Amino acid sequence: MKSFIKNKFFLILTVFLLLGPLCSLPALAEDPSPDYSQKQNWLELSGPPDKEVDVFWVYPTVYQGKPLVAAIDDPQMRQAAMRTLTTQASVFSDAANIFAPMYRQVQMAVLKMSVQDQEKYLDIGYKDIEKAFDYYLKNLNQGRPFILAGHSQGSDQLSKLIKKRLNDPVLRSKLVAAYIIGWSITRQDLENHPYLQLCGSDGDTGCIITYNCVAAGKQKSAPTILPGAVAVNPLSWSTDGAAIAADQNLGAAIFAVDGKMSMEPRFTGAQAVEGGLVVNPRDANKLTSMPFGPGVYHNYDYALFFQNLKVNLEHRINEYFSRCK
Template structure:
């Protein structure tokens, strides 16, 4: 009996050792780090900046390839990332010069891993973002104030950048604002990094705007809403929890697949509730891209408040420039 149990144990152990690699996260295989002096490694590169302020844009999760980490020149990622220049980063285009690096992005499957394993993969893209930002500051910025802006995975990477780099007073003095939208800045983040501040009015500068759009009761369904998440309401531009009516919404942008765009004022109100920005679109049937399920309006974080973001950006830039005179 004892011999039989012993043999069974060694059989199980052998099978485990043989099959273990198939159940572990795939080994990391990094391509060479991008050279940001090469134009092809940028999604957008303002060749002749004609505005007083720049925006450093980091695009959201768009990669759908089979390797967990995209190659820097993956054609599907570039094509999808280009669309974010129209549907999201266009908010900044009239007021700022856009600089947007390509980066080795992870696909959504990584989000199903443990946090520890996630970070191993996400760190590849973060290295690219930090390298691109350093190149931008040294060779492209030419002393102009700048905005940091992203969405989803892009905002996650930017949140790491601001935690690591904005403790430099000289660098922070050049920041107009950081639009960390579609990801969470938490109370713990603010406590651990006291040099980070949330925007509390539409003219505050050197501060962070952050929110994640959901229907009422869907906060826990949104993987981008982390415990302790804080919210800046894009209809009031403050941290209060009051419900702001839809008549304060200057226009949501509805981008159709045929390339046409409609602007719809009063499309939704907004209220900060339990770490999420609760919205109530008057025609939710027009919002069809729901990767995290019904009621999680993640893909519309910019679109729902498109005109308010544009107007706010103009006011915030004006406030920043006036303080330098």
């Protein structure tokens, strides 16, 4: 019996050493990162570009597969990410060429991990985003100014990118604006990275637009609102915390399951309160996708202010070029 137990112990030890601990990162983390010279590794690849400005779009959490980290060619992820080009990134499509890389994103279950473990998994996708951005700058940008835009997990990844890369003044001079929407930029981020600035008016450039939509009192229910989060109000483009009435809302875009969109002006007002953007939709029954529970309007961060974002973008681009003359 002792011999059997001893042999069993060494068998388990051997398997452990060969396979690693059960809580280790999935083997996918060790796979080669995507080759962005290959078109299939892009969700959208504008060409030939016909606009003076680009947008580098990073899609939100759409992956629902069983492994915690998606394969770059996961068909469910691609199909769901394509929908974001209509429901979110179309804010930019009239004014900018869209470049949107595929990346190995994580599923929402990772949010239940400790922050340290989350970052281990999220770092897989970040490496893809940074590699895609470098490829874009070297091979696709051709000297044009650009916009960085994302939502949710995509904005989280872009927040890391701007902290790491926008300390380069040459690169920063090409930035029209960074839309870190559906994730937090905090006061600590701004203190630690003084080259990052929030947009404080409708014509500021080289700056960050960030907010997370919630009903009053629901700030702590939103996992995307981090301690010390700040917000830019998309109805005033200010950070002063003033309440802006719904009559300043040019139109919320409400998308049906079949993709059809209805534009609804004056759908909600907005006020930055305690790190969140508090909204009061006049018909909340039309907002049915609530992954973080009632009153957390995360999936509608772009939709609720669709027309204001779109109209302001053209103004902001014009302001950028006027300052470059």
